Amino acid sequence: MITLSLNVDHKPFRLRVNETIPSSGITAVFGRSGAGKTSLINAISGLVKPESGQIALGDKVLFDSAANIDLAPERRRIGYVFQEARLFPHMSVEKNLKYGQPKENRAKFEEVTELLGIEHLLKRHPAVLSGGEKQRVAIGRALLSEPELLIMDEPTASLDGPRRQELIQYLLRLAASLNIPVLYVSHSLDEILQIADNMLILNEGQVVANGPLHDVWGSAPMRPWLSAKEQSALVSAKLVGHHATYGMAQLDLEGETIWVTKVDDAEGALLRLRIFANDISIVKSRPVDTSIRNVLPAIVEDVCVSECEENASGYCQVALRIGNQRLLANITQWAVDDLHLSQGDTVYAQLKGVSVTKGDLAYQHKNF
Numbered sequence: 347m348i349t350l351s352l353n354v355d356h357k358p359f360r361l362r363v364n365e366t367i368p369s370s371g372i373t374a375v376f377g378r379s380g381a382g383k384t385s386l387i388n389a390i391s392g393l394v395k396p397e398s399g400q401i402a403l404g405d406k407v408l409f410d411s412a413a414n415i416d417l418a419p420e421r422r423r424i425g426y427v428f429q430e431a432r433l434f435p436h437m438s439v440e441k442n443l444k445y446g447q448p449k450e451n452r453a454k455f456e457e458v459t460e461l462l463g464i465e466h467l468l469k470r471h472p473a474v475l476s477g478g479e480k481q482r483v484a485i486g487r488a489l490l491s492e493p494e495l496l497i498m499d500e501p502t503a504s505l506d507g508p509r510r511q512e513l514i515q516y517l518l519r520l521a522a523s524l525n526i527p528v529l530y531v532s533h534s535l536d537e538i539l540q541i542a543d544n545m546l547i548l549n550e551g552q553v554v555a556n557g558p559l560h561d562v563w564g565s566a567p568m569r570p571w572l573s574a575k576e577q578s579a580l581v582s583a584k585l586v587g588h589h590a591t592y593g594m595a596q597l598d599l600e601g602e603t604i605w606v607t608k609v610d611d612a613e614g615a616l617l618r619l620r621i622f623a624n625d626i627s628i629v630k631s632r633p634v635d636t637s638i639r640n641v642l643p644a645i646v647e648d649v650c651v652s653e654c655e656e657n658a659s660g661y662c663q664v665a666l667r668i669g670n671q672r673l674l675a676n677i678t679q680w681a682v683d684d685l686h687l688s689q690g691d692t693v694y695a696q697l698k699g700v701s702v703t704k705g706d707l708a709y710q711h712k713n714f
């Protein structure tokens with residue numbers, strides 16, 4: 347567990363945080379420009395001294411104003427990856443990588459360079475690397491310093507679309523074998539969907555949401571970030587097989603079957619699915635002879651959780667529970683009234699579309 351209890355004053359801006367973060371997995375730190383993301387990670391890494399509070403990685407206290415503890419940044423065992431790679435231009439990739447390594451560890455060196463696909467770059471100098479390659483070297487250097495926490499501050503910000511996707515694939519590989527927590531500052535919700543396990547949202551120096559991505563994604567602080575069309579829920583489902591005839595994958599969601607377009611993951615993999623609220627319709631009895639393949643029994647958890655942007659034309663959002671997971675459906679107020687929907691009703695959710703946003707969650711959790 348990472349304990350973050352801190353007050354930073356950059357008058358007139360004030361950062362007030364009182365949260366814990368899991369000591370495994372990738373936690374995305376998200377918020378508008380000026381919300382305090384950099385101030386938060388700088389306080390954790392020791393670049394900014396909070397006015398008061400406590401910061402601890404598990405039992406290791408990094409900062410405690412009451413006990414007068416304030417470890418210097420180099421003693422915090424935190425690896426830092428910035429927006430720009432910040433490599434030493436006069437050193438080869440190999441020398442850059444070995445720069446922060448406390449002691450020679452050939453096996454670790456090989457493991458990290460292989461994982462990041464940079465073995466063939468070792469003799470080159472940073473000037474001849476692409477932006478994505480530079481970032482992979484920067485990540486490798488941070489990992490080789492044997493950190494207990496890795497902080498990445500928008501590592502893909504300086505990359506173009508294809509390079510960004512490429513780096514994300516490496517980050518996913520990394521996440522599967524890392525056994526340290528990662529704080530990942532990002533402005534991109536798509537990126538967060540692809541790689542994060544947890545999410546912390548800052549707004550004007552305050553934490554407005556913090557928890558597993560699935561929970562935060564469907565929470566009220568996320569609503570302003572998603573247009574009515576983008577309102578969605580994230581659920582996890584296990585890949586159980588593929589259809590014998592059609593190119594569809596069969597998933598298990600809380601004991602119910604969901605069909606999605608064929609995926610490459612191995613059977614047993616946990617997939618993250620994004621289901622848009624506009625893609626769900628609600629029926630009170632199980633439909634027959636329908637073209638929709640995914641019809642799941644659900645309990646109405648809340649009616650009109652929020653009014654949609656189209657509320658002027660009479661839409662509202664209904665929260666549905668399937669086992670331990672939650673879906674959101676945008677339907678008209680007229681339909682709510684017509685179906686006499688109320689909390690606790692058993693209904694059927696018809697899913698018109700389901701997108702897979704992240705595979706291999708099972709793999710990831712196994713190794714953390």
Ligand SMILES: Nc1ncnc2c1ncn2[C@@H]1O[C@H](COP(=O)(O)OP(=O)(O)OP(=O)(O)O)[C@@H](O)[C@H]1O
Pocket residue numbers: 356357359377378379380381382383384385386
């Ligand atoms: N050293 C400082 N002295 C005074 N004010 C500061 C200092 N550092 C940051 N601030 C202010 O604190 C606020 C939060 O800044 P911060 O850089 O933490 O935001 P951010 O969420 O990281 O923004 P961005 O996404 O634009 O990087 C801003 O108003 C900024 O101007």
